[in-house]
Amino acid sequence: MGSFSIWHWLIVLVVVVLIFGTKKLKNLGSDLGGAVKGFKDGMKQGTADDTTTAATTTTTTEKPVTIDVQVKEKV
Numbered sequence: 001m002g003s004f005s006i007w008h009w010l011i012v013l014v015v016v017v018l019i020f021g022t023k024k025l026k027n028l029g030s031d032l033g034g035a036v037k038g039f040k041d042g043m044k045q046g047t048a049d050d051t052t053t054a055a056t057t058t059t060t061t062e063k064p065v066t067i068d069v070q071v072k073e074k075v
Helices: 006-020 022-059
Strands: none
């Protein structure tokens, strides 16, 4: 009961392709890749924003704006 051989993985791959189809697997892969890329870009942007925010926070003297809103329930 060691690890699976290459033949076991090929059979599993063929079964998965037969069940889901290549188009669905391609879409799943591209969606996953886009999500990972977006996460990496967000992390880079977040660290860049942290350094610029710290520099601009000390130089700005504007007051924060408060907005009053009334919420009405839809009947």
